[in-house]
Amino acid sequence: xxxxxxxxxxxxxxxxxxxxxxxxxxxxxxxxxxxxxxxxxxxxxxxxxxxxxxxxxxxxxxxxxxxxxxxxxxxxxxxxxxxxxxxxxxxxxxxxxxxxxxxxxxxxxxxxxxxxxxxxxxxxxxxxxxxxxxxxxxxxxxxxxxxxxxxxxxxxxxxxxxxxxxxxxxxxxxxxxxxxxxxxxxxxxxxxxxxxxxxxxxxxxxxxxxxxxxxxxxxxxxxxxxxxxxxxxxxxxxxxxxxxxxxxxxxxxxxxxxxxxxxxxxxxxxxxxxxxxxxxxxxxxxxxxxxxxxxxxxxxxxxxxxxxxxxxxxxxxxxxxxxxxxxxxxxxxxxxxxxxxxxxxxxxxxxxxxxxxxxxxxxxxxxxxxxxxxxxxxx
Numbered sequence: 001x002x003x004x005x006x007x008x009x010x011x012x013x014x015x016x017x018x019x020x021x022x023x024x025x026x027x028x029x030x031x032x033x034x035x036x037x038x039x040x041x042x043x044x045x046x047x048x049x050x051x052x053x054x055x056x057x058x059x060x061x062x063x064x065x066x067x068x069x070x071x072x073x074x075x076x077x078x079x080x081x082x083x084x085x086x087x088x089x090x091x092x093x094x095x096x097x098x099x100x101x102x103x104x105x106x107x108x109x110x111x112x113x114x115x116x117x118x119x120x121x122x123x124x125x126x127x128x129x130x131x132x133x134x135x136x137x138x139x140x141x142x143x144x145x146x147x148x149x150x151x152x153x154x155x156x157x158x159x160x161x162x163x164x165x166x167x168x169x170x171x172x173x174x175x176x177x178x179x180x181x182x183x184x185x186x187x188x189x190x191x192x193x194x195x196x197x198x199x200x201x202x203x204x205x206x207x208x209x210x211x212x213x214x215x216x217x218x219x220x221x222x223x224x225x226x227x228x229x230x231x232x233x234x235x236x237x238x239x240x241x242x243x244x245x246x247x248x249x250x251x252x253x254x255x256x257x258x259x260x261x262x263x264x265x266x267x268x269x270x271x272x273x274x275x276x277x278x279x280x281x282x283x284x285x286x287x288x289x290x291x292x293x294x295x296x297x298x299x300x301x302x303x304x305x306x307x308x309x310x311x312x313x314x315x316x317x318x319x320x321x322x323x324x325x326x327x328x329x330x331x332x333x334x335x336x337x338x339x340x341x342x343x344x345x346x347x348x349x350x351x352x353x354x355x356x357x358x359x360x361x362x363x364x365x366x367x368x369x370x371x372x373x374x375x376x377x378x379x
Contacts, residue, residue, distance in 0.1 A: 097173025
């Protein structure tokens with residue numbers, strides 16, 4: 001949490017500045033009777049204030065703050081524009097859809113982060129829920145704004161058409177963010193927004209404790225065809241030196257899970273279920289450990305299998321467990337060591353290699369559709 005606290009202290013001044021700006025927008029909107037702008041500016045000011053005072057501060061993704069600021073500014077400009085007003089108002093509504101879709105993603109993940117691999121199993125569901133939240137919140141704000149305008153000025157001409165156009169713009173922004181999330185949910189943009197928000201606020205949102213309880217429950221269940229424990233990632237606990245055999249043991253388990261029914265690997269847990277902690281001390285930082293794990297998966301299994309694998313560190317005091325969740329792959333996976341490729345599957349609580357006819361029968365039975373498509377494509 002020291003890293004997170006440092007980020008919060010560094011951002012505190014920026015949050016105060018944005019809070020003043022949002023409060024000023026709220027006051028101006030209230031004085032000029034611009035309801036929609038007020039309904040955006042006031043919650044923005046409240047969120048920023050909460051981020052500053054809630055349990056010592058809460059991390060907000062910079063993109064979220066930028067979208068809030070851009071939305072308030074565009075809405076204010078659109079109210080006073082004439083010929084450009086429609087274009088700017090449309091842009092503001094697109095930004096609104098994108099903003100609330102991002103908020104929706106944060107809300108869905110905050111509630112479902114304790115469901116292992118949920119986003120990998122059902123990314124469309126997560127994206128769809130976020131889009132629904134964005135559309136609902138945007139519709140509510142625009143409906144209130146229209147109702148106030150109706151009471152104050154009467155029903156303006158073309159109100160239904162204008163409202164429909166605004167909703168369409170919101171849908172464009174929301175759909176764009178949901179689509180980007182669905183296609184690239186753990187890299188680039190979302191690694192610095194959704195993932196970082198959850199990581200930095202894990203304790204405040206109760207995610208950390210839920211993750212710890214999930215790991216404890218899995219340990220109590222013991223090793224099985226879909227659960228395995230490893231004490232270390234790359235350090236031989238007997239010699240204290242780095243040992244490639246440790247990494248191979250981890251990777252072959254991942255490959256076996258991919259080729260079987262999926263499963264969970266807990267690195268930092270002994271065979272008897274004792275939490276020994278992953279060998280974090282052999283890395284410069286947690287980020288270096290995560291990067292090393294990503295490089296291992298990419299170089300020795302393949303980047304095309306990353307969508308089937310999710311992993312993260314769960315802290316237990318001064319010890320950490322890396323929880324690796326694997327889904328069953330739609331294509332056969334191999335452990336690559338130089339020019340040699342080995343196919344592993346789960347057999348009870350063990351990972352075994354298949355060769356020759358055993359491999360042929362297993363691949364044909366479990367990946368027959370993929371192999372037939374591949375054969376047709378090669379003709």
